[in-house]
Amino acid sequence: MKQQEFKVVSKSVEKIDAMSLALGKPSYVADLQPAGTLYVGMLWSPHAHARIKSVDIAAAENMPGVAGVLFHGNVPRVPHTTAGQGFPEPSPYDTVMFDSKVRFVGDRVAAVAAETPKIAAAAAKAIQVEYEVLEPVLSIDDALADGSPVIHDQEDASIPIPVPYEPARNIAARVGMDVGDLEQGLAEADIKLDRTYETHYAQHTPMETHVSLAQVDSRGRLVITTSTQVPFHVRRIVAQTLQIPVQQIRVIKPRIGGGFGAKQEILLEDVAALFALRTGRPVLFEMTRSEEFISSRTRHPQRVRIRSGVTADGRITALGMDVVSNTGAYGSHALTVVCNCGSKVLPLYRTTNIHFEGVTVYTNLPVAGAYRGYGATQACFAVECHMDEVAEAIGMDPLKFRQMNHIRSGEGSPVFAALGEGKEGVEQAIGSCELEECIRLGAEEIGWGGRGMPGEKTGRFRRGIGMACLMQGSSIPRVDMGAASLKMNEDGSFNLLVGATDLGTGSDTVLAQIAAEQLGTDVGKMVVYSSDTDMTPFDVGAYASSTTYLSGEAVRKVAEKVKKQIVAVAANKLGVPAERLVVEASSVATADGSQSVTFSDVAIHALYQMDQFQVGGIASHTTEKSPPPFSAHFAEVEVDTLTGGVRVIKYVAAVDCGTAINPKLAEGQTEGGVLNGISYALTEQYLFDSKGRMSNASFHNYHIFSMRDMPELKTILVPSYEETGPYGAKSVSEICINGPMPAIANAIYNAAGVRLTHPPFTPDKVWQALQ
Amino acid sequence: MSTVKQISLTLNGEPKTFETTADETLVDLLRRHGYRGTKTGCYEGACGACTVILDGRAVYGCLLRAFQAHGRDVQTIEGAGSFDDPHPVQRALVDEGAVQCGFCTPGMVLSAKALLDETPHPGSDTIKEHMDGNLCRCTGYEKIRVAVEKVAASTAMP
Numbered sequence: 001m002k003q004q005e006f007k008v009v010s011k012s013v014e015k016i017d018a019m020s021l022a023l024g025k026p027s028y029v030a031d032l033q034p035a036g037t038l039y040v041g042m043l044w045s046p047h048a049h050a051r052i053k054s055v056d057i058a059a060a061e062n063m064p065g066v067a068g069v070l071f072h073g074n075v076p077r078v079p080h081t082t083a084g085q086g087f088p089e090p091s092p093y094d095t096v097m098f099d100s101k102v103r104f105v106g107d108r109v110a111a112v113a114a115e116t117p118k119i120a121a122a123a124a125k126a127i128q129v130e131y132e133v134l135e136p137v138l139s140i141d142d143a144l145a146d147g148s149p150v151i152h153d154q155e156d157a158s159i160p161i162p163v164p165y166e167p168a169r170n171i172a173a174r175v176g177m178d179v180g181d182l183e184q185g186l187a188e189a190d191i192k193l194d195r196t197y198e199t200h201y202a203q204h205t206p207m208e209t210h211v212s213l214a215q216v217d218s219r220g221r222l223v224i225t226t227s228t229q230v231p232f233h234v235r236r237i238v239a240q241t242l243q244i245p246v247q248q249i250r251v252i253k254p255r256i257g258g259g260f261g262a263k264q265e266i267l268l269e270d271v272a273a274l275f276a277l278r279t280g281r282p283v284l285f286e287m288t289r290s291e292e293f294i295s296s297r298t299r300h301p302q303r304v305r306i307r308s309g310v311t312a313d314g315r316i317t318a319l320g321m322d323v324v325s326n327t328g329a330y331g332s333h334a335l336t337v338v339c340n341c342g343s344k345v346l347p348l349y350r351t352t353n354i355h356f357e358g359v360t361v362y363t364n365l366p367v368a369g370a371y372r373g374y375g376a377t378q379a380c381f382a383v384e385c386h387m388d389e390v391a392e393a394i395g396m397d398p399l400k401f402r403q404m405n406h407i408r409s410g411e412g413s414p415v416f417a418a419l420g421e422g423k424e425g426v427e428q429a430i431g432s433c434e435l436e437e438c439i440r441l442g443a444e445e446i447g448w449g450g451r452g453m454p455g456e457k458t459g460r461f462r463r464g465i466g467m468a469c470l471m472q473g474s475s476i477p478r479v480d481m482g483a484a485s486l487k488m489n490e491d492g493s494f495n496l497l498v499g500a501t502d503l504g505t506g507s508d509t510v511l512a513q514i515a516a517e518q519l520g521t522d523v524g525k526m527v528v529y530s531s532d533t534d535m536t537p538f539d540v541g542a543y544a545s546s547t548t549y550l551s552g553e554a555v556r557k558v559a560e561k562v563k564k565q566i567v568a569v570a571a572n573k574l575g576v577p578a579e580r581l582v583v584e585a586s587s588v589a590t591a592d593g594s595q596s597v598t599f600s601d602v603a604i605h606a607l608y609q610m611d612q613f614q615v616g617g618i619a620s621h622t623t624e625k626s627p628p629p630f631s632a633h634f635a636e637v638e639v640d641t642l643t644g645g646v647r648v649i650k651y652v653a654a655v656d657c658g659t660a661i662n663p664k665l666a667e668g669q670t671e672g673g674v675l676n677g678i679s680y681a682l683t684e685q686y687l688f689d690s691k692g693r694m695s696n697a698s699f700h701n702y703h704i705f706s707m708r709d710m711p712e713l714k715t716i717l718v719p720s721y722e723e724t725g726p727y728g729a730k731s732v733s734e735i736c737i738n739g740p741m742p743a744i745a746n747a748i749y750n751a752a753g754v755r756l757t758h759p760p761f762t763p764d765k766v767w768q769a770l771q
Numbered sequence: 772m773s774t775v776k777q778i779s780l781t782l783n784g785e786p787k788t789f790e791t792t793a794d795e796t797l798v799d800l801l802r803r804h805g806y807r808g809t810k811t812g813c814y815e816g817a818c819g820a821c822t823v824i825l826d827g828r829a830v831y832g833c834l835l836r837a838f839q840a841h842g843r844d845v846q847t848i849e850g851a852g853s854f855d856d857p858h859p860v861q862r863a864l865v866d867e868g869a870v871q872c873g874f875c876t877p878g879m880v881l882s883a884k885a886l887l888d889e890t891p892h893p894g895s896d897t898i899k900e901h902m903d904g905n906l907c908r909c910t911g912y913e914k915i916r917v918a919v920e921k922v923a924a925s926t927a928m929p
Contacts, residue, residue, distance in 0.1 A: 014865060021873025022861040022880060024808020024848030031807040205908055207812045207820055207874040257810070257874030258908050289813040504872025504909050664868030668910055672871065675911030699817035699906065707912045708903040715913075 012664035027255035040285035041120025045102035048136035048364035048692030071110035084230030088160035090422025103329035106294035143361035172331035185318025185353025189309025201686035208257020214276035230541035253531035261370035293697035297369030304382035320355035340375035347413030384468035384742030432720035438654035446634035454753035464751025473626035474731035475546030482551030483537035487616030492599030499539025500551035518559035520583035545731030558619035633739030644767025658730035673736030679705035783850025798832030808848035819905030822878035829885035848877035863918035871909035
């Protein structure tokens with residue numbers, strides 16, 4: 001089926017929860033707290049690395065209004081990972097609920113539940129802790145140095161899958177692959193380049209911080225309402241951590257105020273749940289903004305070395321990537337993020353000699369985790385800057401160089417099979433790919449032809465244009481699973497139940513569109529309920545750009561099943577063979593239109609009248625492919641050579657995400673990811689003091705872009721059709737964040753002739769480079 | 772513990788009386804009384820999720836103490852519109868696809884409403900400057916900007 005034939009898909013239907021959210025209806029976790037709720041206050045470690053010699057909770061416990069205190073002395077010790085991933089997780093079990101050692105400033109020491117947030121905070125401060133302060137490890141180099149202090153020296157740290165794990169050397173993960181021979185490829189080259197790029201800490205800053213509400217229901221079961229991207233993983237990991245059966249836990253994700261990967265993590269649920277079990281009271285645990293910066297999750301800072309060999313006519317003979325990734329104090333997503341540096345970036349350009357090595361190190365700094373882009377963001381910065389440098393070295397237009405070398409439809413890459421997420425990957429040939437068209441349209445929109453060369457530009461304010469090409473994936477093949485169930489009601493409406501997790505992306509709407517398209521009805525007939533472990537089928541959750549592609553296909557499949565039932569009932573009712581019936585606009589009719597029944601007639605017949613049964617079904621979907629979306633990004637910047645200030649004037653993102661099921665939502669994903677990426681490139685950074693303390697954990701000192709900072713943004717959706725996706729769809733959510741940092745770096749070079757390899761590109765760095 | 776005192780104010784057009792303490796923020800008082808459309812995102816006067824309209828001006832509910840609203844006129848998102856009769860800004864945000872996670876949206880609505888109540892047809896730069904205190908991490912602001920500009924250019928505003 002091609003685009004023009006769609007009735008519901010590829011239309012920008014109204015996002016189904018948009019009006020209720022715009023009206024401010026109580027929808028988020030903290031809005032749903034009942035009367036009598038207790039509040040959690042945390043005592044966080046003031047030291048980057050220390051052993052806890054003693055904890056005295058008496059003063060806190062005896063404070064009026066305090067209902068309980070948790071610390072390492074009164075909770076189960078169960079090594080686990082906070083990473084919400086498939087099971088067994090490809091992340092080390094290096095975390096326990098509360099430990100007798102702290103590993104970064106902001107690590108858990110103890111928790112208090114009290115009648116008010118103020119009492120909880122005061123009581124947490126009243127806990128007396130004696131520390132033996134240890135030497136901290138505060139950089140990648142420190143972590144790798146011989147004789148470096150060991151951060152995870154506890155005996156029970158391990159990794160549940162068979163991969164290298166060397167905590168005694170502060171190594172949380174190691175992965176590598178070689179195809180062909182890098183050295184030989186370099187020897188064949190006319191030009192060889194060896195460059196290192198270093199990316200920085202950043203935080204997702206969802207407008208709603210992490211928040212969880214735990215309650216014990218009338219039958220003694222634990223009900224956790226939580227702001228999460230992974231409700232089913234929350235259920236599993238809370239069960240594991242608290243040593244209670246999965247059966248005893250229900251996890252509900254209501255509307256959530258953004259995630260971007262930060263909420264692919266089990267950070268609060270265990271504490272709220274244990275307090276609820278111990279007190280029998282509802283317990284709310286909500287992070288403050290500064291806690292969100294320091295103690296939730298961040299983007300892995302990385303050092304990426306790229307070695308390349310290129311012939312004078314622009315052929316890449318060798319491409320090597322060596323990544324050192326800093327996971328901070330715990331190894332959440334330590335392996336898989338570094339895998340993605342290779343697997344989501346290296347296949348973009350054709351070459352026969354490829355080398356990849358990734359090492360993830362522990363440091364006594366804030367913990368990294370999943371963040372939109374997931375390693376591709378960091379590695380893409382390195383490779384896309386490098387491609388510009390290589391093109392310059394052979395005197396070729398960087399756009400033309402990319403056009404010559406990028407992967408195309410029908411081609412494979414040895415990287416796909418060699419690198420998966422914590423295991424071998426899956427071989428695949430590229431299906432849909434409209435990267436050529438993305439480059440063409442984007443270049444036209446930004447005015448690439450007129451960009452000029454750095455040497456030609458004079459004056460204080462100099463403008464330049466840069467670009468980057470991008471790919472990502474759509475779900476994790478042979479790992480991810482999504483499921484959906486669908487039932488029909490007597491008015492012809494449908495309950496669509498999905499495990500898939502809408503974190504504000506609009507996936508509930510997109511999935512409703514897919515179901516409606518397949519059923520032959522409209523979105524208004526779909527009642528969508530998502531992400532409730534008691535009520536909805538399983539889904540791994542909202543990550544790895546999987547929801548539209550993977551969960552969407554589960555939805556399409558269940559709708560296909562249900563449609564067959566509807567036609568069978570109609571055939572029976574009309575006395576016409578099913579083959580002669582067509583479904584359209586919520587009716588089933590004979591081809592000539594002489595006889596028809598409405599969906600409502602069908603449902604009433606099946607539910608109340610004859611051969612009664614529930615019209616409905618369930619379907620699951622897994623995938624053998626992870627078809628990449630492709631994108632070309634272009635930035636026009638103005639560099640103030642006097643101050644080093646960089647302003648983005650215009651930004652163009654041309655994206656091939658397959659069929660955009662809902663174009664406005666796809667544009668919104670792109671615009672949001674792009675602005676986040678620009679903000680990451682120019683202003684966002686963590687500042688640490690010499691003791692490893694973050695000194696700017698506030699929106700006043702960590703600047704995320706606001707409306708006044710916006711450049712002119714232009715999104716171009718370039719249609720393609722991915723045969724394996726629901727109605728031709730791939731993914732769109734992650735890819736868009738990868739472009740701004742390299743495109744801006746390349747534009748700065750084009751404007752002012754300086755090559756910046758250590759973002760963010762703050763005025764001081766740019767000014768220094770200009771001197 | 773602070774002393775409990777009574778305050779009176781006009782809330783969404785109706786006279787109301789609440790008990791509060793000197794250290795309670797306006798947003799906490801509102802949320803405690805069920806006006807939970809007003810969100811909190813930072814408690815430090817930076818994100819704008821807690822925006823309410825005080826005597827016609829958009830203000831941060833987390834920076835004001837509740838007693839500062841005594842004798843004054845407060846509008847919250849609950850008073851801005853309904854499913855049957857949404858405010859033109861709410862309608863436009865929904866139509867333009869400007870609501871993603873929606874957590875910033877009530878604050879955005881009230882910020883825009885305060886501007887449009889005073890200046891029915893503001894220009895693009897005025898809108899950007901006025902809305903600068905409301906952060907959003909999902910949308911990149913593009914569709915929010917377009918939505919507010921559409922309302923500003925339309926006859927929906929007097």
